Amino acid sequence: MPRKTAALVTAGLTGAAALTAGLLALAAPAGAASLPCNLTSNGSTTSATCYSGSSYTWRLVADCSDVSDPRNPSHVTTLYGDWHTGDGTETLTCGSGLRANGHLEAA
The missing domain is CATH 2.60.40 (Immunoglobulin-like)
Structure with missing residues (x-):
């Protein structure tokens, strides 16, 4: 895989992981706070x-x-x-x- 393509894939996966972690962080308090x-x-x-x-x-x-x-x-x-x-x-x-x-x- 060319170096530029590998960097874009890595950046994309890192961004997706950050987005997923952010969504999980937002979902937990909302669920815990609603009785x-x-x-x-x-x-x-x-x-x-x-x-x-x-x-x-x-x-x-x-x-x-x-x-x-x-x-x-x-x-x-x-x-x-x-x-x-x-x-x-x-x-x-x-x-x-x-x-x-x-x-x-x-x-």
Whole structure:
């Protein structure tokens, strides 16, 4: 194989290997970060049900906001649920007159 052709083939294989490694690096965190859970918030209550059947560790977090002035809502407190591994359900309720905005944390 002529030297120029060999250099191009080597460069092409090196580029393909780098691209494959980059795609694998991007795919791993995205898959690890997505938990198979249903998350709902309704007024002062938020809940999560996770049904992964695997060993994800997660907890529900509720940011409680006073929305008595809709133009200027203010954060009052944050509630943290228990850590769960695998399947489970958690519900958190903010105080009266507060709106719950729930999200999940993963460990």
